[in-house]
Amino acid sequence: MxxxxxxxxxxxxxxxxxxxxxxxxxxxxxxxxxxxxxxxxxxxxxxxxxxxxxxxxxxxxxxxxxxxxxxxxxxxxxxxxxxxxxxxxxxxxxxxxxLLPKDPNDEKNVMVEIRAGAGGDEAALFAAEIYRMYVHYAEGRRWRTEIISLNENGIGGFKEVVFMITGQGAYSRLKYESGVHRVQRVPETESGGRIHTSTVTVAIMPEAEEVDVVIDDKDIRIDVMRASGNGGQCVNTTDSAVRLTHYPTGIVIYSQTEKSQLQNKEKAFRLLRSKLYEMELEKQQASEAAARRSQIGTGDRSEKIRTYNFPQGRVTDHRIKLTLHRLDNILNGDLDEVIDSLIAADQAAKLANMNES
CATH class of the missing domain: 1.20.58 (Methane Monooxygenase Hydroxylase; Chain G, domain 1)
Structure with missing residues (x-):
């Protein structure tokens, strides 16, 4: 050393x-x-x-x-x-x-994709809360957020939202957030007072530059159409929405948040590049199984990583068995204690793995 x-x-x-x-x-x-x-x-x-x-x-x-x-x-x-x-x-x-090897993506901006899982409208409402949690966290670190695509359910919930967080070291802090987030609470629609369990899936993707991912024009179909939903008169009466279809992977991106077709197209391509880059990273991680096992989960969308229990006012991260009775603060964006604990556990695991090898 x-x-x-x-x-x-x-x-x-x-x-x-x-x-x-x-x-x-x-x-x-x-x-x-x-x-x-x-x-x-x-x-x-x-x-x-x-x-x-x-x-x-x-x-x-x-x-x-x-x-x-x-x-x-x-x-x-x-x-x-x-x-x-x-x-x-x-x-x-x-x-x-x-001296631990640096993740080359740590300084990158991130694309965050939040999808409502099991639980119907209650899951969509929680997806909107998770979105606000990350926006507040970003604001606290003076990072900028920008919605790429949004699919609402009509009662304030999000079936799916994709947004970008721009700021130095964004990926280094947020990469541990990928996975299934579970909420346990009594929904407002529940008359019997029973606790329901719903889930939301979060994917954190490093933003990919054009040099990171080359997209062949012949692999892409671009469709333009009128935007739908809440977006103002201008958005809804012009062909400003863009849908990208990537033939090799079957990925479909829909962007309609901007009034300009050009801006929506640019956002859609940014998201597509990040998705393709993430797929490539997953392939690399799969081929580095031993190194992957030494890390705290940083990408598996099926991994149940955290529970937000409203009756007990607690948040539990299952990967490091951390429980904090500060639910309101955490949902308001006070995530540093959780993230710092995950980083420390990840570093300890890597050090232990390095000492064994």
């Missing part, structure tokens, strides 16, 4: 030197690439530098203890020594985590 850290420190110093060269400053592409590499290396380099400082403190304190006879000074040196040793242990753990 320390040989690798020394190499990274050397590389970091090389980057700093290169960034001061006029030829690099005048080449914006090269400059931006180096700035990104510097930003990625900064946390691990800072931790390693602090680690080296702490090791030096331990050596100095031990040397001084061998020479010092004043009891008060000896106590101060012992305290300094113990603090440095404790920090060394913490930094070793931090550096191991920082």
């Amino acid at each position: 320390f040989d690798r850290l020394e190499d990274l420190l050397i590389r970091f110093e090389e980057i700093l030197s290169e960034l001061n060269e006029p030829s690099v400053i005048n080449d914006q592409g090269r400059f931006q690439k180096l700035m990104k590499e510097q930003s990625d290396l900064t946390p691990i380099v800072e931790a390693y530098k602090e680690y080296k400082d702490c090791r030096q403190t331990v050596e100095d304190s031990l040397a001084l203890l061998g020479e010092e006879s004043d009891e008060e000074m000896r106590e101060m040196l012992k305290e300094e020594l113990n603090d440095a040793k404790k920090r060394i242990e913490e930094l070793e753990h931090e550096m191991k985590i920082l």
